[in-house]
Amino acid sequence: MGSKRLFVFGAKNVGKAGMVVVKREVRQLAVEAKASIVAAFIEKQRKTAKGQRLEMLQRDLSGTIKLLTDLLLPVFGSLEGFHLEYEIVGTNGVKIYADVFYEPLGLVFECDGYVPHVELITRDRFSFERMRVRTFALGGYAYFPFSRDELDKKIEMCRRAVYEALGRRGRGGEGLRELPVHERELLRMAADSTMFTPKDVRNWLDIGHRKTRELIASMKQSQLITRVGGSDCRDFGYKLGVKGKELLRGGGS
Template identity: 45%
Template sequence: MFEKKYEIFWSEQVRNAQGQRLEMLRRDLTGTKKLLEEVVLPVLGTFEGLELEFEMISLSGVKIYGDVCHPKLRIVFEEDSFVTHAEKITRDRFSFERARARSVAMLGYTYFPYSRDELEKKASFCQRNLYEWIGRFGNVKAAGLLELPVYEREALRFAMLCNKPFQVTEVSQWLQLKREACGKILRRLEGRGLVQTVGGGLTRSHKFMFTEKAVALLHGKN
């Protein structure tokens, strides 16, 4: 049953791909299939929303690819074979892989790698890891969160990852926007009841913190 579903899914991905991504999709994807069969599909229950060989632009400006990505959940899954990713890796390749992981993080995706050994010997443990992540950060049914303008949504995501009071200057760093623009974003979030001021006065020195309403929104309980 899995093989048939995978073939349909893979064919659709190939049909909509071009250039280097198309070449990536036509290589040996044995590890990716294992990742889908043992973890991703059992947890998510569907191929819908997933993309194979997800294309991104790294911090250095080159194209990088994630084995499997769920763009709506903002998570990139990887299958790492010990032989190709550790035992026989060169120093330059090792450095590239670290920079690649940083790029994925800076682009706002959670990087979720699994080793081939884990997939073959500890599939249930791998599944639990993903269930826990979805419970904390990635409920795809959180429609209210997805309806927020992108900068408001990303500011809220970073705030929850920070998990402590934060200032406008920090939001400016997170979003790579000027302080004035970030102040407007926070005022809109405050108006929605998703952040609140903590300490300080009305015009200076105060910090912000996400509210329980924001937590409920993230987990689809709005």
């Protein structure tokens, strides 16, 4: 009897140990998958960059990689709509670059370590950083800076902040809620895409071809969406228009 109990006890422990190993392997696969997605995204950004932007993308991107891997990819589910070292021209004509820019909602994300950004910063650099923040504000962009320590030690807090930003800025302005339900939902779905097609609209909203055509035509006319490519007879695809971006950013009346 004692040996039987010993055998069962041993089997249970082996099972638990095996589950621990499996869970560890699953987590490792998830980490590797995120790393692969981020690496491919960065390579794609470099291929389309030139000049000073390309030079900046060739520098050490460890902070940006951590921002993408640990914070933005888990929250957004993909890196569609994001740009690295996004160029913005200030009112004084000076070009500045946002580390990570989410175009659909005008969100700027950055990650900085303590030593290079605080301990070693010069007075001129400090003034330049203040100018950058003003430029983001004047351009209507929401600026979300994170420290490397926060991403290392308080990642859940950081994710909650981004989720809250999406809830307030990207998903619920008064003007947005006043739209017909199909227009409102299409804008919300399109916010996570750099481009979408009529087929995407049908899948997102579960509507037919005729309703899709009518919806797209109406939203094009009101500048909620705009065409991408195509010809005089046929549009290739669509993206958020000026009015659509304003509503998603909470600027609609």
